[in-house]
Amino acid sequence: MTTIARAAASPVAGEEYLSRARSVLDTEAQAILDLKRQLGSDFVRAVRCMAKTRGRVVVTGMGKSGIIAKKMAATLASTGTPALFLHAAEAAHGDLGMILPGDVVIALSNSGETDEVLALLPSMKLFSIPIIAMVGDRDTTLARQADIVLVVPVKERACPIGLTPMTSTTAMLALGDALAAVLMEIRNFRPEDYAVFHPKGSLGRRLLTRVRDIMIAGDQLPLVKPEFTMRTVLDVLISSNLGMAIAVDQENRLEGVLSDGDIKRLLYMKGDFFCRRMEDVMTRDPICTAPDTLAEEALRSMEYNKRRQITVMPVVESDDRVVGLIRMHDILQAKIR
Template sequence: MKEHPEKTLELARAVLETEARGILDLCERLDEAFVRACEHLLGCTGRVVVTGMGKSGHIGGKIAATLASTGTPAFFVHPGEASHGDLGMITPGDTVLALSNSGETDELLTILPLIRRQGVPLVALTGNPRSTLAREATVHLDVSVAREACPLGLAPTTSTTATLAMGDALAVALLEARGFTAEDFARSHPGGRLGRRLLLHVADIMHTGERIPMVRADAALTDALLEITRQGLGMTAVVDEQRHLVGVYTDGDLRRTLDRGLDIHATRIGEVMTRQCRHAQPGMLAAEALKLMEDHKINALPVVEHGRLVGALNMHDLLRSGVV
């Protein structure tokens, strides 16, 4: 490869172009069968059972995972194991999604009578519309390709890519039909960054109780500086007698105070605090608080509910929570 880099790149481009054409060809063949397949999958009161052998099985596993994470309960069953007991996983109310490029995979054909006996719909994705699996299916989707990207024409390449793309098309069509939202997606991915961004609220990570940095408006500036240092959030909220937020004082405000030449020992916090300050609310998404900080170039926020100070957070809290 080091001796012929251009040949290597040429081959790679040919593979990508061949597979891209294979997917584009599917667009021209989409018809009423795709709509009926979606109707069966959408009307499934149980789960979508995806099955396939070999490389089709690997693709089937991914399709099942995509369906499950986008609002359509689904799981993968190995057809070889299905005829040895795992077929019991298929129950009335389910829908079977079977993948086979040839449409003549022995392990799938073996369990066809058992699927039919269950009375569940069978949606088949094959590369041969005249195959046994295609004929026996309730709905057949043609995922045939002109040729594989493999130079030998043997390794499943374009065919598996086309099948995967059709599976994605089904999943997205169902997602849209169900009104599936980003919040729904996050609930099935609570451990991921997206889940944290969409599910984590300010109330989940803010400092509360004695950990809230705050001083009264008539406090000495030196007391406010001690509070900032003690709590370590880079700011302190300034409140009135009823704990209503009236301002904030930050590290940046301290620099501006020193630039003005004010005596920090003789100055009250109410004289130098920022009155029109940004703040968060407990029910706000942590990601919204992050955007507020980024938009206004600030590193900490007091948290206010009904005008009263109830918490505080800074950028480090967002970093620790995984929102950033």
């Protein structure tokens, strides 16, 4: 085992690692607290500028600041503020054409002297693009040329050698989240709006998927008439394998239902089971749902039914016409939860 490996494996080294890690977290947490204390009118101006813009919020930067800028743009875009990331180096070679009149730019540079970012300023000013600078010091070239300056103070670096941007990028990231959160409140951004931008996420599926999207419909429906005998109803139940037969009138309006569980209970009753008629044994007031109901709500109706938990129910329009059938299995398979 090498000297480095032995040192890494020792209990003393383990405690040193934890101590160093806690020190990094303390330093970065303190930077965010310092940022919180010094927030003021410039932050308010930045929020108002972003909220009233007719275009997009374009976030740019280089290196680690560029990575933070990319995340910031993604957060803004997904929470109701149209935004995009512009790589500062690529911008100077043609991508500046992505910026349009009416946009606002947020430029990230801890030093405030990043050449690639500074090279973009003349073109932005030519088109009267408002510039919000996110810098570590107000006395920098970027800050002096910006319309609004958000200073991200860093009193102590978390990096052991004092070179890697750790504290500054953490604070910038937090400040970007603060901007996005305030803008969400200004725009009255709701969970339903968030779901629209995240259709493949669990929240998106829960808030966007409606019963009509996953219900069984058309020729697959196990429809019977109230006067049918149990022999005929049982044939429909077996052939459809959907767990329920639905009785309808001539206009396709709901009359009642009979589930697999009901059949099992009926078999214990006296009399000729197969000679009974659907209308004599069906449930006439079943729990139903509508096609435009959220699938999540339909699932809750099944789970919290006061009489007993159900796993399948008819889907009806406002005039009681049966248009579908939905099963708990189908809802769960759609990953609503």
